[in-house]
Amino acid sequence: MRSTRDGMSQKKVCIIGSGFSSLSASCYLAKAGYEVTVIEKNSALGGRARQFKRDGFVYDMGPSFYWMPDVFEKFFNDFDTTTEDFYSLSKLNPAYQVYFGKEDSLRIGGSYEEIRETFEEVDPGSGKGLDRFMDNASDNYALAIEKLVYQPGQSVFEIISWKTIKNSFQFVQTIKQLVTKHVKHPKLRQILEFPVLFLGAKPETTPSFYNFMNHADLKLGTWYPQGGMVKVVEAMVDLAKLLGVTFITDTAIEEIVTLKDTVIGVKMKDRFLPADYVLSGADYHHTEQLLPTTLRQYSSSYWEKKTFAPSALLFFIGFDKKIKNIAHHTLFFDTDFNAHAAEIYDAKQWPKNPLFYASFPSVTDMYAAPIGKESAVLLIPLAVGLSDSKATRAHYFDQLIDRMEILTNQSLREDVLFYESYAIDDFKSDYNAYKGNAYGLANTLRQTHFLRPNIKSKKVNNLFFCGQLTVPGPGVPPAIISGKIASDLLIKYDTI
Numbered sequence: 001m002r003s004t005r006d007g008m009s010q011k012k013v014c015i016i017g018s019g020f021s022s023l024s025a026s027c028y029l030a031k032a033g034y035e036v037t038v039i040e041k042n043s044a045l046g047g048r049a050r051q052f053k054r055d056g057f058v059y060d061m062g063p064s065f066y067w068m069p070d071v072f073e074k075f076f077n078d079f080d081t082t083t084e085d086f087y088s089l090s091k092l093n094p095a096y097q098v099y100f101g102k103e104d105s106l107r108i109g110g111s112y113e114e115i116r117e118t119f120e121e122v123d124p125g126s127g128k129g130l131d132r133f134m135d136n137a138s139d140n141y142a143l144a145i146e147k148l149v150y151q152p153g154q155s156v157f158e159i160i161s162w163k164t165i166k167n168s169f170q171f172v173q174t175i176k177q178l179v180t181k182h183v184k185h186p187k188l189r190q191i192l193e194f195p196v197l198f199l200g201a202k203p204e205t206t207p208s209f210y211n212f213m214n215h216a217d218l219k220l221g222t223w224y225p226q227g228g229m230v231k232v233v234e235a236m237v238d239l240a241k242l243l244g245v246t247f248i249t250d251t252a253i254e255e256i257v258t259l260k261d262t263v264i265g266v267k268m269k270d271r272f273l274p275a276d277y278v279l280s281g282a283d284y285h286h287t288e289q290l291l292p293t294t295l296r297q298y299s300s301s302y303w304e305k306k307t308f309a310p311s312a313l314l315f316f317i318g319f320d321k322k323i324k325n326i327a328h329h330t331l332f333f334d335t336d337f338n339a340h341a342a343e344i345y346d347a348k349q350w351p352k353n354p355l356f357y358a359s360f361p362s363v364t365d366m367y368a369a370p371i372g373k374e375s376a377v378l379l380i381p382l383a384v385g386l387s388d389s390k391a392t393r394a395h396y397f398d399q400l401i402d403r404m405e406i407l408t409n410q411s412l413r414e415d416v417l418f419y420e421s422y423a424i425d426d427f428k429s430d431y432n433a434y435k436g437n438a439y440g441l442a443n444t445l446r447q448t449h450f451l452r453p454n455i456k457s458k459k460v461n462n463l464f465f466c467g468q469l470t471v472p473g474p475g476v477p478p479a480i481i482s483g484k485i486a487s488d489l490l491i492k493y494d495t496i
Contacts, residue, residue, distance in 0.1 A: 010035040011494065014266050014275040016253050019047025020476050021466040022281030023236040024483025027079060029279075030243035032491055037273065038245060039266070041252040042430060046233035047281070048438070049476075054418065056370040057318040057362075059377055060230060061422065063476045064359045065329065066223040067216045070145075071477035072232070075484070079239060086235030088226040090364060095222035096329035098194075099407045100187055107327060108191065108218075115218050123185035133182040133192065133211070138219060141212035143167065149481055152489045153450045153471035167209065171445055175211060176203035190333055197381065200309020200442035200474050202341045207445050222329065224364050229476070253282075256290040262461045277462045277490055281483070284453050284469035286432035295459045307447060309439035309474050310344050310381035311424050315397055318417040319374040325408040328363040332356050334407060340381070348383040350392065356380045356400055373417075384435035388424040397421065439475075440468025455486050456493065464490050 013029050015022045018040040030036045044050045048062030066072075069089070076082050083089060093110025100106075106122065109115050112134070119126045148159055170178075179192045193203040195213035225231045237247070255267040256278055265274040280287040285303050288296040335353040343351045359377040362369035369375040378400050397419060405412050424436030441447050453470050457463040466486035472478040 011276040012037070012274060013277045013279060013490070014039060014273055016266070016278065016280040016287060017041075017047055017282035017467070018045040018237075018247070018249075019281050019467060020049065020233075020236070020479035021468070021483040021486070022047070022279070023233070023240060024075060024480045025279055025281065025466050025487040026240045026245045026483075027075075027236065027243055028484055028487035029490065030240065030245050031079065032487070034277075036240075036245045037248060037275075038240070039248045039251055039253060039268070039273070041250070041432075043250050045237050045247060045249065046230060048431060049229050049233050051228060051230040052316055052420065054316075054420070055318060057316075057373070057375045058228065058365075058368045059316045059375055060228045060359070060361070061314075061316075063229050064361070064377065065476075066225060066229065066232075067213075067220065067475075068477040069220060069223055071480055075480050076235075076239070078484075079243070081239065083235070086238065087231040090224050090226060092222045092224055092328055092364065094327050095217070096331060097327035098187075098191060098331045098333055100190075101334050102406055103325075103409050105325075105407075106187065106191070110221055112219055119183075119188055122188055123183075126183055126185060126188060129182040129184075130188075133178070134214065134218060136178070137211040137214040140167070140170070140209055141215035141219075144209075144212045148449070149472040149478065150485060151449070151471070152455050152485050153452055154454075154456070154489075156450050159449055170209035171207040171448070173208040174204050175206045175208050178208040178211060179203065190337060193337070194331065194333075197310075200439045201307065201444050202345055205307075205345075205442075205444050207443075207448065210443060224328065224361075226365060227367065228361060228365065232476075253290060256287070256463070258292065258295060258460065261295065261459060263463050277464065277494070279464040279466060279486055279490060281465075281467045283432045283434055284465055284467070285434040287465065291460065291463075295457075297457060297459055298453065303434060307345065307442045307444050308384045308435065308437045309442045309468075311384045311386070311427060311433075311436045312438040313380045313382055313393060313396055313421065313423040315376075315378040315393075315400070315419050315421050317376040317378065317419040318369070319376060319412065320415045320417050321374065322372060323360065323374045323376070323408070323412070324410050326358065326360055326363070328360055330358045330360065332358065332403065332407060334403065344381060344383045348385065350382070350386060351380065354380045354396075358404070382424065384424070384437045386424055386436075388436070390421075393421040393423060434469075440473065443473045455482075455489055462493075 013034045013036045015038045026036045050061045052059045052061050094107040097107045116127045119130050195217050253266050257265050263278045357379045362375045427433040427436040466482040468474045
């Protein structure tokens, strides 16, 4: 039987990787009395949520949208703390800006009332359609949080209830169909379809139930932790250390050591760490490569058939001036959304005229850039597995700067102090990401809940997984939830 932290001995849990899911799991397991060690291959903790600094400019290298604040709050509340104990949040207004053409943009306000007014201004009468759509989205959000996303995905029966049966048609109907039913103007449709990008699939293949993300967007709002998303990482690390978690950085796992069908520890270059349990928040496919072939659950063909959320090409740019006509989060939807999506998911090729996203943290955070200058992160969603090269990256940088100059009606190129790029090959080398994916598996109908890779290995008794390749899916809040699910499941099996 497992002892408490004050007992004679504690069972040891080794956690691979230090992303949000791993940090979450480490806290829950340490609180439950386990001796937890987190091993990170990179020098910084946080997985993809690292920070890049240069010449006084500061950038979040990974997630930059802070949505679903209730999930973050619930996590910290579980340890008798609050987010306010660790970092300061600001609600953004506007939440973001969307460009459709030259000097043609919409600013999405910080409250639902403002957003509804914007819809009415663009298309009189559309507010009623938005209300109906959002009523459904809010109901789905409540159902998702209360009944679905905290389930471990071990059986379909976890999600069967009167409420889910009543809403089962929403797993066949798509986001695109639902949006089209309620909103007619193409620009407004794009705004409602935009959150699907965070789920990693096309609007025409994503179940309409996932419009609960629109509740997160338009009702709960977009927030910013002062100092960037890395402040959330630091908060979770601080909490974990207070709970007794040990962190090891700059150390890659070379092998998950097993005896028959049981893990006995992990092998690193210079040491062996014994463990009663191993929980991996690292790339799922990569983790299984650390096992003997006979103990891997999923074959190469299994992963090949999966629909992955996009990879990304990012540019971290330092501008020698403040930029006009932009918001903290700015979306450039001046090209064909459907064509770009088809290039990601169907043709699986480099996009001709991609949509892209820009984050300008120095609009909100005075410490993100030197006074009078602007920090910017530009991101193009890409198909996974593409051939990556410096020449290709340079081509897209030129294209994006040219388009930004036209769309925002200002010169920018001559004010670029520097830029750094990050793309598919970097995701592979830094995170062992399968095919260089950035966001995990897409939330399509065939990859929802119990149809995603297992949190508990079916071949290894004491091996568990968490993160964006398993339940509930991609995104920071789901990753935090995933850590809780995995830790709860580990504790359950340990006490059987």
